[in-house]
Amino acid sequence: MITTMNRSEFKIFRNMQNISMLRGMTPFGEIIVAKSSSHIFGLWFVVEKPSIELITGDYINCETEYSDMKINELLEAKNHSLVVCGTPIQIKTWQALYSIDRLVSYQELANLCGYPKATRAVATAVSNNPIGILIPCHRVIYKNGKIGRYLYGSDIKQKILISEQLI
Secondary structure, eight states, rough: EEEEEEEHHHHHHHHHHHHHOEEEEEEEEEEEEEOOOOEEEEEEOOOOHHHHHHHGGTTSOOOEEEEEEHHHHHHHOOOEEEEEEHHHHHHHHHHHHOOOOOOOOOOHHHHHTTTTTTTTHHHHHTTSSBBBBOOOGEEEETTTTTOOOTTTTTHHHHHHHHHHTTO
């Protein structure tokens, strides 16, 4: 389930939660998750230190637990409660991504979101996905069938797609 909020609602809600960071290794690479006992606020791959400090900045003072087992259990669970904030087009894009279980092109995703003439805006929303893997932005490919780029590298994207048996 995805709960959507505007920026001010998100800040208030997030500040009411006891958020911690969970960090661990997965078959795809090292991941950091910002979470409370009942919600997930962010999920990022650790690809380089400066980028991680930038994207996790809102959670910089949170306690961090290191556990490969807990990270992998979290990824395998199916009952996540995700909390995101964004523009209307970002929210529609992330909701559409959350509901797909196959590969889609950027144009097809734009159509699913109700923005058939806004493929670039939808692509930008895909690239700004705050909860990678769980909101499966890795399932978006070019309409020519090529895997395309991924914020954390095409190697990671390919590993995820292979594990999901989508390529």
